Amino acid sequence: MTGNDLGDFLRVHRARLSPDEIGLPSHGTRRVAGLRREEVAALAGMNTDYYARLEQGRERGPSPQILEAISGALRMDDDAREHMFRLAGRLAGRLAGAAPERQRPRPQPEEAVSRGLRQLLDGYPNAAAFVLNPATDVLAANALAQALFSPFGNVDNLARMLFLDPAARRFFTDWDRAAEAVVAELRHASGLDPSYRRLRELVGFLAGASEEFAALWSSYTVHGKTRDDKGFLHPDVGPLALTFQAFDVRGASGQQLVVYHAEPGSPSSRALSLLGSLHAARLRRPSAEPWPHASASAS
Structure with missing residues (x-):
């Protein structure tokens, strides 16, 4: 910026x-x-x-x-x-002939996840569900999302994990595509709220820490997070072909609910179920130190 x-x-x-x-x-x-x-x-x-x-x-x-x-x-x-x-400070105006208007300031993104939303996350037993802010910080996640991202040392920010955690190159079957997508989403978020301090700090940090991030950021590719297919290679269950949907959270500015799911009856669906069972078994071990559960994360 x-x-x-x-x-x-x-x-x-x-x-x-x-x-x-x-x-x-x-x-x-x-x-x-x-x-x-x-x-x-x-x-x-x-x-x-x-x-x-x-x-x-x-x-x-x-x-x-x-x-x-x-x-x-x-x-x-x-x-x-x-x-x-x-x-340029203007709203796009999707309808032909729509009257132009100056872009109104957006409320600052909320970093606290409501109790109701955390309960909703736990209501997705067969899908990996988590909440992000515009800077791709993981604000809350359900048990299956914790299991999905368990190869990473710290599940805190998707962009940081993708560019700086060594596990990312093995985890994403098409790392280049995933990297381009997350940077395009950050660029889109920067246009929605140029004053968002957390996003500016993240971009500055990643641009200094990763040449690949800096090159992608300077490409000015822009896309919002909506729906896409992604492939993962999880060390516990092997290949996973998942589809994600992203939803804006009403009443919580800037938050997005992201849900990863597999085609019912597919090998990926069975692998995802197995992953959830393995993760639950680990949590029952006395020595286990689980990543914070959705219901215990940001409040």
């Missing part, structure tokens, strides 16, 4: 597009990757100097019409388009 996030975002997206991709002729050696500023301005139907001021951070108040034109010129998907609007 540099203070000119909108300009940085536009530069990265401009660098991703080649003239051939959008039907522009390309003559001679190009000194910059991707499109030139004047090419983006021409595609968006605006003055080149105005577009240059946007990238340089000298123009801070682009209209929704200008932003729409730029998103079309740079071939942005819906997540990137919405992120750009938020960086």
Whole structure:
């Protein structure tokens, strides 16, 4: 986060597009990757100097019409388009003709998980369920989520675990894809609430501790967490093919409930059940030191 996030975002997206991709002729050696500023301005139907001021951070108040034109010129998907609007201080306005309005400040994310939500987590006996804040801190988790993430030394923050815990490379069957996804989710969260201190601290820490994180963060890829399939290799039960769903928690700003489940009757479903049984057996051992249960975590 540099203070000119909108300009940085536009530069990265401009660098991703080649003239051939959008039907522009390309003559001679190009000194910059991707499109030139004047090419983006021409595609968006605006003055080149105005577009240059946007990238340089000298123009801070682009209209929704200008932003729409730029998103079309740079071939942005819906997540990137919405992120750009938020960086510019404007709401995206999904409906055609919707009246533009200034982005209202969001309430700060809540770090305390309610008793009712902790009880809901424990009501998913066949699914790994946990609660995250926008910085991917694990605020609470049920028993099966504890079992799923048991290969990690400390289950505190998904992004930190993925980039800095050695177990992650073995645990995620497609580590590169998982890494790209978690950074894109953090980038999305940064656009929703640029003032969120915890997220800024996490990004600064990980950028200094992991070159791979720093490179992915500078790519400005943006995606929210909704639904996806993921593969894991757990040391206790072997391969797991799971699907996750993410839900915003009503009444708790910034919190998301994430639920991982397997196809009923599948090998992964049986393996997930076995994993839960093994974890429960370990907890019954006198010497066991379990990771804090959902009902004993943040309150």
